[in-house]
Amino acid sequence: MINFYLNSDKLKAISATASAKKIRVNRIYDLDFPNEFLSEPDADKLNVKLTEAMLNIIRAGDIKTHSAGFVIDDSKISFREMILPQGKPLQLAPIIKSELFNDPRQAERNTVDYVEIERDINEDHQNRVMVTYLENSIIDNIKKCGKDVSINVTSLDIQQNALSKLVWFMRDMLPENFMLVDYHITYATTYLFLKHKHEFSMTKSIFSVPSEGFANETAFFINDFSVQISDALSFFMSRYEGVHFDTVYLTGSTFLLEPCISHIAGLLNTNIQILPKPDSVEGVALHEFNDFSGLIGSLIRR
Structure with a gap:
């Protein structure tokens, strides 16, 4: 299993195995990668640079995998707290979009996601959630870059959500x-x-x-x-x-x-x-654990 992390300065990756109780890190990768990918997701030159950087990591580690996750970290990503009825993501997505966007075209250009903070907060059995969204073009281009290196991007996390999962794990x-x-x-x-x-x-x-x-x-x-x-x-x-x-x-x-x-x-x-690094996370020292904390959190499924 390999997961990638992208912000405006770095491209990182982690090769690891994970279960409900233990994470074993096999190898970590850290590349300086100044970029404006999240600001200019449609720029072909950035797609080429990201594809090349991913390919360098895969070759350096002789990685044999056909799927990967991605963690995005950027100060421009917005978060908003909402009170929502209980329901499946496909049912709640239109409700979230109607709250976030006044323009239906803008709603269509974005994908929303959320994390539950608190359940059954009132007599209507509603949940308190933290909502975020990303432009579809960013998601599509990340998937395209993965496809160009023969990897299917199967999951996309935001750094805040990935760290939240790590804290819950710890x-x-x-x-x-x-x-x-x-x-x-x-x-x-x-x-x-x-x-x-x-x-x-x-x-x-x-x-x-x-x-x-x-x-x-x-x-x-x-x-x-x-x-x-x-x-x-x-x-x-x-x-x-x-x-x-x-x-x-x-x-x-x-x-x-x-x-x-x-x-x-x-x-x-x-x-x-x-x-602190939990004993259940193996294969990395304390500073490596923290330098890759979001990626380690992205390995956890809740």
């Missing part, structure tokens, strides 16, 4: 309520999890990078990153009164964050930790 070793910061050098997405379920998230750009040997640049990053966490903490606490959590976990490029954690924790007077 729930026995995490507190019920906590904040998770997914750091990717040029941006970070901050999540609030309540009872191990993704409640809310926000993405902001980051304009500095921790640099070993450059004290001023690292100090600027620590301040920049601390302000982002502080703003998210204040927002979550104001929006969710009565909810208490005292831990902030870090995932993503944690190998860059590790030297800064004690300074950030000191500034915020908050318990900040790298997201």
Whole structure:
């Protein structure tokens, strides 16, 4: 089994086997891949570049597979909370689209997906869900790139949903309520999890990078990153009164964050930790686990 991850800077892949209780990572791949694929999904040159990059990964690992999953991570992807009746995805999709889009043509150009947050929230037995959507052209072109390398793209995940599945998989070793910061050098997405379920998230750009040997640049990053966490903490606490959590976990490029954690924790007077790796995820070390956390989450089926 192989799954790919794409954002505006990277193309990653993971070769692994997964069951309900254990994940075994066989190999990981990480390519620098600056691109505007999600902004310009119809650009043929980008399709060619993505196809070539996927093919390089497949050849490097001598991968023998005919199917793959894909994880998309981009700050432009929108999320919205909705209250919906219970039903199958095909029944709920038209309801979701009617809420999201005023123009029927725009509704036709997008595919919607959702994750249940809470079931039976009222006497009408409705569910609270987190909804997102992607342009059909993005999905079609990802499938086309897969076909060009003889792979059938069988699943498509959003990074937020993939991380939500990973947190649920790890729930026995995490507190019920906590904040998770997914750091990717040029941006970070901050999540609030309540009872191990993704409640809310926000993405902001980051304009500095921790640099070993450059004290001023690292100090600027620590301040920049601390302000982002502080703003998210204040927002979550104001929006969710009565909810208490005292831990902030870090995932993503944690190998860059590790030297800064004690300074950030000191500034915020908050318990900040790298997201721990469960024993049930084998074949990767702690920082690799976090660098590929969304891909690992995409292997989990709920």
